[in-house]
Amino acid sequence: MDNDDDLETLGEQLYTRIFHEHNEDAGKLTGMLLELPAPVLRRMLQDEVMLATAVEKAVKALHVDMHQETSKTRTEEDNDSMSSDSLGEQLFDLVDIYNTGYSQKITGMLLEQDKEAVLKLLSDPKQLEEQLNAALKTLQQQRFEETDISDASDPEDTEGLGEKLFLQVEKLDKLHAHEITGMLLEMDADVLRQLLRERTMLEAAVHKAQAALST
Structure with missing residues (x-):
């Protein structure tokens, strides 16, 4: 399959996924996402959280462009x-x-x-x-x-991280907070600190844990 056919196929799959929630702007949003590298697009189609994040950013960018009437491609002078x-x-x-x-x-x-x-x-x-x-x-x-x-892998440190993590997870999924926190605590302490600092990363991890629980 050549690059044009591959992009067309990816575009059709993206459009189908986006249309359910953004039917009016599905075409424009798909076009924006198709500017990304093909490997990233394939990864998005396999990762719902990554796709949702990308679509959300595209929606924001589209609204800004519409508001400022600058939705056309920027020239070199721009x-x-x-x-x-x-x-x-x-x-x-x-x-x-x-x-x-x-x-x-x-x-x-x-x-x-x-x-x-x-x-x-x-x-x-x-x-x-x-x-x-x-x-x-x-x-x-x-x-x-x-x-x-x-890092001395202090058990008390891990316990403290677990408590902080639980409080954040509870805001996202109160019903399964204990199970999800337990799953996340299997990660390295360094990654847990990142989750506490990066809200987007935490949300992605929670979504993956929810998916695992529902299977």
Whole structure:
């Protein structure tokens, strides 16, 4: 199957999934998501939480564009006049699709490059994915080294994390809070701290746990 056929198939599948909740804007939202790399689109179709997050961001972007009457593709002149804040917001939205748990940090690392390099990342999904993976490896290595030095796997620390986690999970699913918290506590303590810091990451983990409970 060539790339055009593959994209058309992915587009049809995305449209079908999006149409149920956003029938009026399904076409526009599908078109926006199809700007992402094909591997990311396939992953979305297999991960409902990732798809829902991406659609939500596309809906927000669409409403902003409609309000400002800037829904057409930006020209190179528009790109030249973009502010650093605007570049950062666009880059964050793309990075956040990958749901790494380090979206803000990775965006900050990528924004350390000059403006032309950042603009290239916005228009070249493959290059963005390569640099994102490199930044992610760096952050994970740093965290591993920090953990190596400071983490003594204190049971009391894990207990404290469990209590904090339960309070957050209870807000999302009061009925299954105990079961879901128990499932999440099987993760590394470092990941649990990330869940407490990153609301989106916590919601995704809770959704996955709910899916596992319902099977």
